[in-house]
Amino acid sequence: MTDTEFLEIVDSTVLSDNWGTLTRHKIRYRRRDGTWQDQIREVYDRGHGAACLLFDPETECVLLTRQFRLPAFFSGKEPFVIEAPAGLLEGAQPEERMRAELIEETGFQVSRLEHVFDVLMSPGSVTEYLAFFTGTYHLKDKVAEGGGEPGEGEDIEVMHVPLKEALAMIRSGEIADAKTIILLQELALRQAGV
Known part of the structure; x- marks a missing residue:
């Protein structure tokens, strides 16, 4: 990334380059009042992803x-997290990757996905955005076992949850994953005609 009228990158140091890349950046940032301020920020880059409800x-x-x-x-939170299926793009197009993740994680193959929006998940420290999709499934659409890839450490339980119950699980704290909350609320708004 290059310097702009509001940002000068003074130095960048890679702190870790294992699963993702953690880099410390020394920057000069032009504030809204026109003055320049020196800052140090750490940025984690693990690639972009897709999620689907x-x-x-x-x-x-x-x-x-x-x-x-x-x-x-x-x-210190519940370690068994209830989520919408999702995965990293790893060079694939978002819809293509999402279809593969749905089969891998849930065993379901769907004919049509709708891209709703892209969301920056934690823009203060992580470069990742997620492409959000929605779609329709039926029990007859199951084409594989699902459950994830054991070789990747995945051990995924597939859940069919009534929408009303899933929305209540947000309020109770049983569903605390941001991408899942966003997608559930989007579906609820659509069903309410908003």
Whole structure:
């Protein structure tokens, strides 16, 4: 990335380059009043991803997953996180990657996905954005076992949760994952005609 009228990159040092890349940047930032300020920021880049919430209109259920998340454990939160299926793009187009993730994680293959928006998940420290999708599924759309890739450490439980129950689980704290909350609320707004 190059300097702009509001930003000069003075120095960049890679602190870690294992799964993602953590870099410390020394920058000069032009404030709104026109003065320049020296700052140090650490930025984590792990690539971009996609997430999808599928809804079954016959059962009024959403398709969710539950899996162990080490960072949630270290945060003192419930380590078995209920989520909408998602995955890193790893060079693929968002819709293509999302279709593969749905089969891998849930075993369901759907004919149509709708891209709703892209969301910066933690713009204060992480470069990642997620492409958000919605779609419709039916129980007959199951084409594989699902459950994730054991070789990647995945051990995913597939859940069919009534939409009303899933929305209540946000308020109770059972669903605390940001991407899942956003997608559930988007679906609820659509169903309310908003």
